[in-house]
Amino acid sequence: MSQHADHTHPAGHGGWNMAVSATLHCLTGCAIGEVLGMVIGTAFGLSDAVTIVLAVVLAFFFGYLLTIRRVRRAGLPLREAVRIAFVADTLSIAVMEIVDNAVLVAVPGAMDAGLTSVTFWLSLAFALAVAFVVTVPVNRWLIARGKGHAVVPH
Structure with missing residues (x-):
């Protein structure tokens, strides 16, 4: 592999650093959407299934939105920014959301805990942390x- 190819497609330690950075970016958008969806679903007494769907939709929305904002700041037009966000983030967000919600469902009482419950917040934080760890190798x-x-301009 040429030196240019190594720079374009990071290998070794640098690739892991970029993967961690990409996953943190993904985690930010996912966490905003996930927390908002779980808070709305819990506050309105929605079923677990509806709450999870809402959280996933919002996680994708905010995940894409953060990337679109970043790409627009790099000077690309909106249409190109949206295309890049879908290409860059879809698999990462999907893996993060599958893992995050599977962990939440698996933690006893997490989905039934109220917004003032320590169980609710600790379960959500734990689920996001597990999702982060699982998603880093996917991004790598x-x-x-x-x-x-x-593919995201820096």
């Missing part, structure tokens, strides 16, 4: 292949 794999956040 994408970046090593020139996909995911490797």
